[in-house]
Amino acid sequence: MARLNAMLKTTAVRLSLLYLLLFVVSATVLLFYVSAQSEKALRGQTERAIERDVRTINNTYRRSGVNGLVRQIERRSRQPGSSLYIIASPNGEIFAGNVSEIQPGIFDQDGDIDEPFKYKRFGDFDAEYTALAHVMQLPNGFKLLVGRDLAEPDRFNSLIERALMTALAIMGIGALAIWFFVGRSALKRIDRMSVASEKIMAGDLSQRLPVMGSGDEFDRMSTSLNTMLGRIEQLNEGLRQVSDNIAHDLKTPLTRLRNRAEATLASKATAKDYRAALEDMISESDQLIRIFSALLMISRVEAGSAAAKLSDLDLSAVALDAAELYEPVAEDVDVKLITDIDENITINGNRELIGQTLSNLIDNAIKYASDENNPRDDASIWVRLKEQDKMIVLSVSDNGPGIPDDKFDEVTKRFVRLDKSRNKPGTGLGLSLVDAVIRMHSGKLELSATNATQKEFPGLTVDLKFPVKT
């Protein structure tokens, strides 16, 4: 029962039933129309035959009078066939002819009798026949009836009806069968699609909807859904990687934090040791908070929540401020900070985000240009701001060890740090944040080597390209 119910719910069955109903209605109309037409045609034929008879008999009557007429009627009555002939007395008694009994009232009419009437024949009193006829009034009050039996055309008519009905029934059954199979195959494909999507919903994003290769609507739908699934899988993969990284990058400092607390508790520490341990733990927590804030910030920038807060921004001033803020820091580690900043360059931007981005980059540049263990005389970083090729380019360069060409794409990913030992302080989120901020400003982040010919210290140049304000 449930199965039947489910079956009735399927589109294929519903459509089939609807088609069947439409078919029955139109077939019925067709049947009625054809049988009415054929009946009309046959009736016309009968009427014309009667007319011919009437004309002949009329001629005879005119030529040979009543006697000739009666003779002819008697002669004709003896011939086999479907014709009816009656001569009746004025009071309706049958006088001559081949009919034994007739529906009363027929002789009261004159001319063509349009409605079929009933009569009985000699020698066959039980059977009732129907006929059409023409009634003529003879001058002496006698009446002449010339008619044709309708059995023949009726049989023919019902033959046509039956043939038509059979043909329609065969067509109906055939169509129903075809609909059923077509519907079922469509249904099966939809079933296969739902099976595949259920697997996908269950978490197997590598599943794809079946494509038969016929290029039909189902294939087109499956193909575009598959493309969408591919994109989702890709995003999901990215997300999974990020959460793996988050797990790793947060677990490490959390573990260190816990170990530090545990070790301090276990040891026979003095108050001074406790204080030192607690201070360490606070700075470890600060690092964790920093990672969280950076992640939060990236996701909020990427969600575009700050996008509405873009306004006219004097990028020259922002660049100068940032350079000035970091100048003493660079000097402290013997790195020259060289600025080449064009004045009065404005963009549509957010001061806080651009400021933070630039601080990030300058901070990184100083970090990589300097090397405590291996100080160099010419360690330098550059902060430049120019308008070129209809783009505003803000760039931060260093002449540190740089990064390999093939890693340029990778470093903007979250938590990617090329320094696998992670000796230098940092969250691994700096460039991801920069990337997110630049994209929010409809700009582009481009990485290149500062001086590619230099083998040992090619350096890294980060270009932030903003569209010129319109």
Add this chain to the structure above:
Amino acid sequence: MKILIIEDDLETAAYLTKAFREAGLTVDHASDGDSGYFLATENSYDVMVVDRMLPKRDGLSIISSLRDQGNETPVLILSALGQVDDRVTGLRAGGDDYLTKPYAFSELLARVEILGRRKGTRDTETVYRVGDLELDRLSHEVRRGGQVINLQPREYSLLEYLMNNAGQVVTRTMLLENVWDYHFDPQTNVIDVHISRLRSKIEKGFEGSLLHTIRGAGYILKASE
């Protein structure tokens, strides 16, 4: 100094109350928006610390209502939301300072103390004096013991802020916010470097240190006893 803390997390509130009391402040606490608003209108406080998200009535609406009634008590907003826009809306609602969770208590204390002293602000003084250090706000001249000290514009702003809040602990983020107008954590010790430059300019060759580092908190400018 008497302060009101409106904070719904009871553990945080208990910790803050205890820590502020240890720092010598008088503390009232309300744990939801309605009772916080009631206390704020009934009593007079020097500073209010208001959590942004509160049950019954949110922090910003309390502040706007108080400001509408002409209550000018300095308010510090505590919030888990830390984006640029959040801070701007917070300050626009009438807040005087904005601190994002999680924060160091030393940071909160320094900010509350500065807000509390704001009533006796030195903004009207044209010359700031700390010990034998003088800063003339009209001529932008800095002298120590009568000897002129040349400062870069930013060093001057830094010193001006420190002298305006002389005797108070100022944190690195406060300096970054007030002197550089940066509202983010630049990670490296940029401020320390600027402070040490300033310190060498105002202390090198003079008797007695003025600019002291408070470990785990920030800096304080004061004449040594």
